[in-house]
Amino acid sequence: MDLKHLTALVTVSETGSVTKAARLLRVVQPAVSRYIRALEDEVGVLLFERTPQGMTLTPAGEILVERARRALLELERARAEIRPDRQHVQGIVTLGLLESAAELLAGPLLESVGRQHPGIDLRVLSAFSGHLQQWLLDGVADMSLLYDLASPPSISTTPVLRESLWAVAPPGTVVADDGAVPWGSLGRQRLVLPVEGHGLRTLIDQALHTAGVEPTITCQTNSMLVQKKLVATTGVWSVLPAASIAEDVATGRLAGGRLTGPEVSRTIVLALQRGIRVSPAVEVVAVEVVRVMRRLVGSGAWPTAHVVAQPG
Incomplete structure (x- = not known):
């Protein structure tokens, strides 16, 4: 052809x-x-x-x-x-970013890769973890951030950080004096949540059940942006990972706080396909992804997240 x-x-x-x-x-x-x-x-x-x-x-x-x-x-x-270039690692790298982390991570990562490795053409895809995993398996993405779901043997994962789930409330709401929100308090709110079957929804349902809460769910959606928009404009509450609302809470567009009793968190991993050649460009971008994520945690820009210590 x-x-x-x-x-x-x-x-x-x-x-x-x-x-x-x-x-x-x-x-x-x-x-x-x-x-x-x-x-x-x-x-x-x-x-x-x-x-x-x-x-x-x-x-x-x-x-x-x-x-x-x-x-x-x-x-x-x-x-x-x-392409000949003795000074820079070069190549095209397609990275999958979790929708919940893209807003916080994409800007600093693109800036860092552009400064450290100007010969790399970095392309970013954003979606939910299930879609990103399939794109990785199909070869559409070279590497991807995923949640710690069960991965097939063909994918190699490296844990990077753990982040807490947050209650998301309309702007101006005082969610709690100490910033911690009991899961039980969600029983008094109308909620917009991810659709059933979504990995985040499964975690939420388990936590609500443990806390003995019968939720009042007014809307289910597969869009994080829709969740945040409805919280901001209709008075409902929601539950999202901390990274997805960090900037919104900092600027007052939304209110939020870490959910407690029970403590619920998710591990974000960096995933690559096993058994395929990893180019130098992919290798250096993988290092940069981990470095930038750790920097965001260390600076407090990624609230209530903790770096996962690597063995050895």
């Missing part, structure tokens, strides 16, 4: 239009159409449905686009890694 053809395939799938793809690729529209037809002739199936609304992938097209995108990314990584 020709790389120009695969590039055209991915670009048309992303834009939904041959015309837009041609503009992005800086070629004439008939050329893009020829590339797509050549691929369809080669694989023997239609890759797109041509409709008045645009180009829509067929099931076969979706499969080929997924594989083509990975192949093009691997080639791009190889080019970046072998």
